[in-house]
Amino acid sequence: MEIVESPFELRELCNRVRAAGKRVGFVPTMGALHRGHLALVHEAKRRADFVIVSVFVNPTQFGPTEDFSRYPRTFEADRRCCEEAGVAAIFAPSREAMYPSGEETRVTVGITDKPLCGVHRPGHFEGVATIVAKLFALVGPAVAVFGRKDYQQWRVLVRMTADLMLPVEVVGLATVRDADGLAISSRNRYLSESERVRALSLARGLSMAVVAFNGGERRAGALRRIVVAEVEPMADSIDYVAVAEPEGLQPFEEDALVGGRALVAIAVKLGVTRLIDNVVLGEDPAPI
Ligand SMILES: Nc1ncnc2c1ncn2[C@@H]1O[C@H](COP(=O)(O)OP(=O)(O)OP(=O)(O)O)[C@@H](O)[C@H]1O
Numbered sequence: 001m002e003i004v005e006s007p008f009e010l011r012e013l014c015n016r017v018r019a020a021g022k023r024v025g026f027v028p029t030m031g032a033l034h035r036g037h038l039a040l041v042h043e044a045k046r047r048a049d050f051v052i053v054s055v056f057v058n059p060t061q062f063g064p065t066e067d068f069s070r071y072p073r074t075f076e077a078d079r080r081c082c083e084e085a086g087v088a089a090i091f092a093p094s095r096e097a098m099y100p101s102g103e104e105t106r107v108t109v110g111i112t113d114k115p116l117c118g119v120h121r122p123g124h125f126e127g128v129a130t131i132v133a134k135l136f137a138l139v140g141p142a143v144a145v146f147g148r149k150d151y152q153q154w155r156v157l158v159r160m161t162a163d164l165m166l167p168v169e170v171v172g173l174a175t176v177r178d179a180d181g182l183a184i185s186s187r188n189r190y191l192s193e194s195e196r197v198r199a200l201s202l203a204r205g206l207s208m209a210v211v212a213f214n215g216g217e218r219r220a221g222a223l224r225r226i227v228v229a230e231v232e233p234m235a236d237s238i239d240y241v242a243v244a245e246p247e248g249l250q251p252f253e254e255d256a257l258v259g260g261r262a263l264v265a266i267a268v269k270l271g272v273t274r275l276i277d278n279v280v281l282g283e284d285p286a287p288i
């Protein structure tokens with residue numbers, strides 16, 4: 001497995017791989033790798049011949065009060081994890097390599113990045129879209145795999161890729177969960193024991209919404225309140241609990257009826273940790 005730090009070496013490596021007739025698969029991450037990331041790698045290996053994982057804690061997607069400087073950085077463990085998973089190369093650039101002095105271009109996605117997390121993390125999806133566009137330009141992947149745990153991120157990147165006519169297939173993989181239903185995330189390691197117990201209310205609330213939907217409930221407000229009732233007593237604060245249209249992500253009015261599919265998305269804080277989770281009603285199984 002190669003470890004590449006220079007963007008231009010990465011581009012040359014990918015050029016050679018493609019010239020040899022191989023399909024490049026790409027999994028962008030911020031490191032602190034876990035089973036969720038590994039599922040993305042396995043999916044990329046199924047769809048491509050040469051899989052590249054990037055490990056880069058992207059400063060432009062963190063807000064000024066967020067955890068950029070204390071984000072977990074575990075490169076040695078990440079390297080071993082990728083090696084065992086059959087990753088062909090890791091790209092681990094410096095901040096200066098990806099944002100050299102004088103750079104000033106940002107990629108902004110219009111409507112998809114506004115609701116849900118867009119309200120609470122201004123500039124976050126612009127940072128995500130910008131770094132992913134740069135990475136796509138360096139790697140030239142045939143396919144890139146993202147997790148639907150970060151559902152809005154996936155939709156923003158699908159939109160960006162279509163709008164910029166980038167020749168990449170953007171795949172969204174189902175959320176990988178711990179045995180008790182908690183969506184796996186690098187930030188879960190911040191949770192205390194009691195916070196982790198309280199965090200299960202997210203998967204529980206979403207499961208209750210799935211059961212209600214499968215039992216015929218279609219009122220957006222009623223579905224939303226089922227989740228709120230479960231999560232509110234357990235979270236320290238709620239950023240949002242939303243029932244939204246699954247492609248454009250616009251939240252339904254409380255008195256609207258959802259159709260055959262609807263996204264239910266949650267963002268809460270537990271202590272210092274911000275957790276997100278979601279299901280698509282009419283599509284995903286209950287998390288618990
Ligand atoms: N539990 C999971 N199941 C599937 N994909 C996941 C899961 N967790 C993260 N991913 C995906 O891994 C990719 C890299 O995400 P990232 O490195 O930010 O990990 P993370 O666990 O989301 O970390 P954090 O919670 O700190 O943001 C993203 O496409 C993300 O959606």
Ligand SMILES: [Mg+2]
Binds near residue numbers: 150
């Ligand atoms: Mg993440």
